[in-house]
Amino acid sequence: MSFAYLVPLAFLLLVTALPVEAQPGAKIYRIGVLGSGSRPSPTAPSPLKEGLRELGWVEGKNIVFELRYAEGEQERLAGLAAELVNLKVDVILIYGTTAAVAARNATSTIPIVLGGVGDPVRAGLVGSLAKPGGNITGNSLIAPEVALKRLQLLKEAVPKAKRIGVPYNPAHPLWIVVRDEHEAAARSIAMEIHWMGIRHADELDAAFDAAAKAGVNALFLDTDPIFTAARSRIMALALKHRLPSMSEARQFVDAGGLMSYGPSFAALVRKTAVFIDKILRGAKPDDLPVEQPTKFDLVINLKTAKALGVTVPQCLLVRADEVLE
Secondary structure (H helix, E strand, C coil), X not given: CECCCCCCHHHHHCCCCCCCCCCCCCCCEEEEEEECCCCCCCCCCCHHHHHHHHCCCCECCCEEEEEEECCCCHHHHHHHHHHHHHCCCCEEEEECHHHHHHHHHHCCCCCEXXXXXXXXXXXXXXXXXXXXXXXXXXXXCCECCXXXXXXXXXXXXXXXXXXXXXXXXXXXXXHHHHHHHHHHHHHHCCCXXXXXXXXXXXXXXXXXXXXXXXXXXXXXXXXXHHHHHCHHHHHHHHHHCCCCEEECCHHHHHCCCCEEEEECHHHHHHHHHHHHHHHHCCCCHHHCCCECCCXXXXXXXXXXXXXXXXXXXXXXXXXXXXXXX
């Protein structure tokens, strides 16, 4: 079983900051948004707002958003969570495990919806997926065998990949769980993992140089905010060192990575909108089981494959949900 460190960067595009005006006489619900990453562009499309609109929630008419993003500075999350609590928002939407922990520490009464969090049970956010307990529910990104599936896909595309470099953030509260699950998955298919501890983006060059000396011949990426924020630089280093990569989020593929395999963004958006809708209509988080992803997307970048000299098997290309050329 595998899980994402944090929600893929795509989720940060779910809500954008647009000016709104409340409608006179209407009840306005306030949705707080707390994210570990960067504030999205105000002109970016907002699938979440579209999903909520389909359920009867229109920004400026009966909902408004309060946006708080840590911009990759995790130490800011506690203060940002406190701001949302002080604003007495009706629900807090969370992106990222560390953001979820900050929100949990800030309030035990305001409903919290996980837009996408790695393993909420092991992170101590909920009692169980079926019966969350307390004020938290939403989407988990864990699913059985996903780490193994990603490694199998990488091996299918690059049979020579035997020693896999895996960047990780030692400061993340769940990295030891990630380590154990990834190690087990790698052993089962005769792969070996080389761990690349990185706390700050300025450590990337040294980590890649050390990985090259250790004989690493492929890269496996989780979505810690450090890595999503530095994804263009990471992909440039991967190309420099001739490392084909597998990631959890397609943002790494858009930045020049070889492949990604992770939960469907569209499916998670729909689930997130439904959770918020139910809570605003009176449902208690404890009565709403945490949901696991059921649809996963495989994305392959053929331009990167050509640059790396990798010939992706046709049988893999036909199974891809999207191929970038």
